[in-house]
Amino acid sequence: MARYNFKENERKWQEIWEDRGCFQVSEDKDRPKYYVLEMFPYPSGRIHMGHVRNYTLGDVVARFKKAMGFNVLHPMGWDAFGLPAENAAIENKVPPAEWTRENIATMRRQLKTMGLSYDWTRELATCEPGYYRHEQKMFLDFLKNDLVYRKESWVNWDPVENTVLANEQVIDGRGWRSGALVEKRQLSQWFLKITDYAQELLEGIDQLGRWPDRVRLMQENWIGRSEGAHVHFTLDGRDDKLEIYTTRPDTLFGASFCAVAANHPLAQELAAGNSALTDFIAECNRMGTSEAAIETAEKKGFDTGLRAVHPFIDGRTLPVYVANFVLMDYGSGAIFGCPAHDQRDLDFARKYDLPVLPVVAPKGADAASVMIEDEAFTDDGLLINSDFLDGLGVAEAKSRVIDRLEDMGIGTRAVNYRLRDWGVSRQRYWGCPIPIIHCGDCGIVPVPEQDLPVELPAEVDFSGAGNPLDKHPTWKHVDCPKCGKPATRETDTFDTFFESSWYFARFCAPQSEQPLDRAAVDYWLPVDQYIGGIEHAVLHLLYSRFFTRALKKCGYLSVEEPFAGLLTQGMVCHQTFKDADGKWLFPSQVALDGNDAKHVETGAPVVAGRSEKMSKSKKNVVDPEAIIDAYGADTARLFMLSDSPPDRDLEWTDAGVDGAWRYLNRLWRLVTENTAPIAAVDMAKPDTIGSAAEDVLKAVHKTIDGVSQDLEKFHFNKAVARIRELTNAVEGLKETGPDAEWVRRQGLEALTLMVAPMTPHLAEALWHELGHDGSLVADTAWPTADAAYLVDDTVTVAV
């Protein structure tokens, strides 16, 4: 029985696409553009199934849109800076650049076997000076446009590795690699003013109609807008005031203390002559930031002895504490505590025996009977014990009290955001050098544009701790561009999220001498459809949204939102296996027989565990290259699309792969075994069509209609199901005669064109078998459904 030769065909059609430059594009004002982009990979070494899923999804969209007549930009590149390259350098003594470039070569070769419709002429790697020099220029522009500043800030410091760690790299209060307890340290860092755009970024979310609600909500929460008031408390016996931030100014009459953060200037000042307070502040700074540490940490405070004067109650003063639960970088780093209506304040008040006065009563409750025990009352209610606020609801009381504070000149309405400015300095070698020179006389001096790029030195020493750039014998020593005296380069590099914040724009004109080619970005941006993992829901996707606005401010482009549509794909999962000693086993080491799992070689019993995201550590991985080798790219692609919707997790099973492979062969046989009698490409439509054939013809057009809609909505699994149904229908058409043959041909051509976005190599082979010698499916328009065949003769009505 004829089998589809995937090896020969996949190679053949990939070469033809490449030779003809099928997927190379340029700006074309006469055609609608469509920019589809998958999140570019970090070149870790080899592609994994997550990549296969991501790029398959993108390729289906790209090929479908191309067939629909769009001018499709579909590029690929490499997010090439990052920590693993440095680890490899330390472990294997390979320079990061070399390691990275080798990985890129391997992964490019692997990706090319997938038959993806990329315009490879646009490929870029962020670790190349040709890319990051533009990033350095952008940073200088950000500096000019007041989007960057340098400040001392508290960072996660790993004392063993001598470097800053990102929050994500701190796991349960310890360095993710060294396991050392992470300390808080103050360090001079570069920051991008993302908070300037907090409101814009928040409002922009509403425009992102083609983003998943989940991601929009996560960004909204991350930005974390809150409305409240700043209140200035007079400090008894001092001239300065204590500014606090509150979202509950309505509860001011229930205030029983004030508290400031350990790093609040007031605390620092008072600690100068007070060793007990100094010790307390140190203790606060040592406190872990992990979830567990925060959950179990007791609310602790240190009475400074200062007393704050209550703004409304004559003669009432409030003790001012330094407290471990007050954060310096939110609001003003100081609060007033109203124990009756805030749980933390209540815990604190119970510990230090402070008054608990209820000022909000549940609606309908008798004011005199309101008692606070262990739980603060935080719901809406009516104000009590609050002078001019008594009887008001919470919302109205807030407004009324702020009006009064403003009249008195001691408070203002205020909006606060949880979002912090983006610290971009990293004490790392394998990143983009920050183009700054530190001069003893001139201070901070930007590297002049004509001196860009500041290139990373190739020869570096990775032995010992700390940043190799800092230890390099010559690299950092330069003359000050301003005064000419000996000075030093900034040895920090950018956070690697910097590169991924603008690569989508660089793809529009990757060879341009300018960072961005204005005509190209104006034509292609925004990205019409972006596809990637949900893990970037906040960081990368928020940074990119900010970056785009910053680039607009600097005159580089005119859009504000980089990604008009977003599809977040689910994870690729696989069952896990362990041997009797509890060691993880690769699926390829396990033989399954029903529910019985055994080791392939030893026959020893194997414990089958739950299905989880494929990960190297649990060994539940299947190598894409092995699958492509054994079944071909089309099989892998079809399987990825068949059973699960793209945003849901996908369970990788051998049986499912077999099923996809069987389908390809079925379609191959259906076409090749039918081509002889229906080979004429220009066969004319017969005048009469028998009823069996007509049913199939209707199915053809209904399928075209349904699949088109499914692909438009990314319901790939449904599209596959429809295509299989039509395959069954065409296969079931046993009639002969010109009408049946004509309909059969309609069916086979439609099937060929409709499977093309999913299994493009097979589609080209089928197209060729059907007699289309001169044309490629890749250049052929999507079939159109004839409305005449979409209506049923009978309609079923349920009563």
Add this chain to the structure above:
RNA sequence: GCGGGCGUGGUGAAAUUGGUAAACACAAGGGACUUAAAAUCCCUCGGCCUUUCGGCCUUGUCGGUUCAAGUCCGACCGCCCGCACCA
């Protein structure tokens, strides 16, 4: 704690705005072909009752709205995800 999502056969799933639940597959069982196997093809495949015809039940649980509920509303149970001392 706060916010969000999900729950349908043995499995992945489908069911357009409320309108024949389980399409399309996977797995399983049976059969055909074969010396045998692979491949392929055919049949069965949510549960209960029934020889057949057919009947009754079934979308986590309980209740509600409706001529009609997997879908809408309320409560509960379970699982998953995000954020978290944010004043």
